[in-house]
Amino acid sequence: xxxxxxxxxxxxxxxxxxxxxxxxxxxxxxxxxxxxxxxxxxxxxxxxxxxxxxxxxxxxxxxxxxxxxxxxxxxxxxxxxxxxxxxxxxxxxxxxxxxxxxxxxxxxxxxxxxxxxxxxxxxxxxxxxxxxxxxxxxxxxxxxxxxxxxxxxxxxxxxxxxxxxxxxxxxxxxxxxxxxxxxxxxxxxxxxxxxxxxxxxxxxxxxxxxxxxxxxxxxxxxxxxxxxxxxxxxxxxxxxxxxxxxxxxxxxxxxxxxxxxxxxxxxxxxxxxxxxxxxxxxxxxxxxxxxxxxxxxxxxxxxxxxxxxxxxxxxxxxxxxxxx
Amino acid sequence: xxxxxxxxxxxxxxxxxxxxxxxxxxxxxxxxxxxxxxxxxxxxxxxxxxxxxxxxxxxxxxxxxxxxxxxxxxxxxxxxxxxxxxxxxxxxxxxxxxxxxxxxxxxxxxxxxxxxxxxxxxxxxxxxxxxxxxxxxxxxxxxxxxxxxxxxxxxxxxxxxxxxxxxxxxxxxxxxxxxxxxxxxxxxxxxxxxxxxxxxxxxxxxxxxxxxxxxxxxxxxxxxxxxxxxxxxxxxxxxxxxxxxxxxxxxxxxxxxxxxxxxxxxxxxxxxxxxxxxxxxxxxxxxxxxxxxxxxxxxxxxxxxxxxxxxxxxxxxxxxxxxx
Numbered sequence: 037x038x039x040x041x042x043x044x045x046x047x048x049x050x051x052x053x054x055x056x057x058x059x060x061x062x063x064x065x066x067x068x069x070x071x072x073x074x075x076x077x078x079x080x081x082x083x084x085x086x087x088x089x090x091x092x093x094x095x096x097x098x099x100x101x102x103x104x105x106x107x108x109x110x111x112x113x114x115x116x117x118x119x120x121x122x123x124x125x126x127x128x129x130x131x132x133x134x135x136x137x138x139x140x141x142x143x144x145x146x147x148x149x150x151x152x153x154x155x156x157x158x159x160x161x162x163x164x165x166x167x168x169x170x171x172x173x174x175x176x177x178x179x180x181x182x183x184x185x186x187x188x189x190x191x192x193x194x195x196x197x198x199x200x201x202x203x204x205x206x207x208x209x210x211x212x213x214x215x216x217x218x219x220x221x222x223x224x225x226x227x228x229x230x231x232x233x234x235x236x237x238x239x240x241x242x243x244x245x246x247x248x249x250x251x252x253x254x255x256x257x258x259x260x261x262x263x264x265x266x267x268x269x270x271x272x273x274x275x276x277x278x279x280x281x282x283x284x285x286x287x288x289x290x291x292x293x294x295x296x297x298x299x300x301x302x303x304x305x306x307x308x309x310x311x312x313x314x315x316x317x318x319x320x321x322x323x324x325x326x327x328x329x330x331x332x333x334x335x336x337x338x339x340x341x342x343x344x345x346x347x348x349x350x351x352x353x354x355x356x357x358x359x360x
Numbered sequence: 361x362x363x364x365x366x367x368x369x370x371x372x373x374x375x376x377x378x379x380x381x382x383x384x385x386x387x388x389x390x391x392x393x394x395x396x397x398x399x400x401x402x403x404x405x406x407x408x409x410x411x412x413x414x415x416x417x418x419x420x421x422x423x424x425x426x427x428x429x430x431x432x433x434x435x436x437x438x439x440x441x442x443x444x445x446x447x448x449x450x451x452x453x454x455x456x457x458x459x460x461x462x463x464x465x466x467x468x469x470x471x472x473x474x475x476x477x478x479x480x481x482x483x484x485x486x487x488x489x490x491x492x493x494x495x496x497x498x499x500x501x502x503x504x505x506x507x508x509x510x511x512x513x514x515x516x517x518x519x520x521x522x523x524x525x526x527x528x529x530x531x532x533x534x535x536x537x538x539x540x541x542x543x544x545x546x547x548x549x550x551x552x553x554x555x556x557x558x559x560x561x562x563x564x565x566x567x568x569x570x571x572x573x574x575x576x577x578x579x580x581x582x583x584x585x586x587x588x589x590x591x592x593x594x595x596x597x598x599x600x601x602x603x604x605x606x607x608x609x610x611x612x613x614x615x616x617x618x619x620x621x622x623x624x625x626x627x628x629x630x631x632x633x634x635x636x637x638x639x640x641x642x643x644x645x646x647x648x649x650x651x652x653x654x655x656x657x658x659x660x661x662x663x664x665x666x667x668x669x670x671x672x673x674x675x676x677x678x679x680x681x682x683x684x
Binding site for chain 1: 391394395398399401402412486619622623625626627629630631632633634635636637638639642643652653655656657659660662665666667668669670671673674676677678679
């Protein structure tokens with residue numbers, strides 16, 4: 037076995053961290069490593085935690101780590117920062133909280149930001165999860181801000197998804213809920229001591245009862261979690277949340293739905309890899325040759341249109357041109 | 361000229377609406393129409409408005425419509441809902457506000473949701489903008505929730521971008537700001553009567569002074585907009601905002617930077633069209649043939665890995681296989 041792979045499978049934190057960093061930086065060798073690593077992956081249970089900015093996801097993740105450690109589960113955490121295509125590196129201020137687990141060998145926390153465009157983040161997330169799986173973590177928590185399509189791609193790497201909502205976050209959250217309804221396996225009403233928590237609970241239950249999920253075998257529970265500044269209730273609430281997620285894990289296993297989720301996950305990974313192996317090489321070669329720039333110029337001057345350009349490119353690169 | 365195109369260019373609301381709906385539903389004929397329409401596009405100025413959920417973007421857009429109408433500009437508005445890959449249709453509750461412009465022939469408001477996956481939304485946004493351009497709208501406002509990569513793809517269709525922030529929205533907004541710094545041409549501190557507005561203003565100015573934008577020819581102004589429930593100050597504030605955006609438009613035109621933005625826009629459109637013409641047909645044909653499912657099964661059982669699958673597919677479809 038490759039030395040790096042061997043070390044990662046033995047839980048070597050430094051090697052694992054380096055590979056995750058290489059994945060993030062899109063270093064070509066990382067891809068070869070992941071291919072070798074792949075046979076050693078797929079045994080962890082992946083929990084996705086998503087919600088709007090400010091919903092308190094990091095604090096909840098931190099509490100989940102604590103609860104899972106009490107149950108002697110080893111935990112990997114991947115904090116995904118979708119804002120950093122711009123900064124090239126994240127300002128992960130509130131993730132510092134999780135540092136208190138830094139001394140615990142059973143916990144491995146890493147953050148991941150986007151470099152470059154074109155949907156590379158979902159693939160990096162998938163691969164960073166694989167590194168943690170190879171390390172042998174029982175549970176891997178993927179935390180991401182959940183709003184757009186990309187975040188959904190990310191959450192498709194999880195087996196079980198907790199959606200975090202907060203009372204009183206305005207109109208658009210209402211809109212979001214409809215979307216989040218489809219991906220949520222567990223709902224968390226965080227900061228549930230705030231005004232409007234019970235109303236949000238009622239609304240959610242109402243939406244759930246109307247949705248297809250009501251009769252689906254698993255109706256997503258709504259867990260209320262109080263303020264983190266009241267340690268006792270917070271600990272009790274997050275323990276309840278942990279139990280609900282474990283119940284869902286059991287349900288997935290016993291109903292055979294885990295297989296479905298694993299299938300969905302594999303499909304997501306094929307999509308990601310195709311983008312990487314098919315789409316990006318074409319875009320890169322056209323960019324390097326300067327053709328992309330010339331195409332853009334012609335489009336700008338309305339001498340052609342993007343579809344015609346794309347068809348031209350497709351004809352050049354494709355063996356079988358699709359019927360139009 | 362095609363009858364539909366002719367009508368749209370004459371400002372026909374019904375034909376334009378239908379084409380936008382066809383674009384959203386990915387009806388193949390819509391693509392042919394857009395190709396024909398393309399020569400009649402590119403003359404409008406596109407404003408992007410982005411910000412977190414609950415930042416008050418719709419209310420601001422509504423106010424911008426009013427201000428622009430006072431200046432006799434015709435306005436198209438595209439409200440993008442990135443949450444609806446799930447619902448298949450948006451719950452655009454607060455967009456109802458904009459209905460008060462429904463009687464005004466100089467205003468055309470449409471919303472757009474995602475159908476299907478794989479980044480189709482950005483392309484739909486680009487094409488819906490083209491429909492409004494062909495209608496002859498002077499200004500087109502694209503309103504979207506700004507967080508992930510997809511939202512950035514969307515905002516790349518705009519010439520000028522206003523980023524809306526609200527005081528007191530928690531830690532993660534801080535993180536967002538770093539990302540938003542890169543795309544913002546104008547910052548809006550909305551609900552500026554709230555506690556923390558001045559602090560946010562100071563922070564933003566500090567970040568701007570440190571960024572490359574401070575010496576770039578256009579330092580993004582920070583516009584404070586008070587509560588919409590105080591109509592007089594709100595009208596004055598949004599008038600000031602409108603002026604700042606117009607100043608930016610003038611700056612882009614005079615500095616030659618509008619050409620750069622148009623180039624960026626064309627690049628985005630090529631990417632979108634390539635995804636549509638190259639990437640999706642492959643995925644679709646593999647899905648239809650059932651091969652995708654078999655590949656996923658093999659990956660699930662760790663008999664292969666996504667990269668190997670993607671390379672196999674690439675070899676089959678590609679004329680020139682990239683060096684690995």
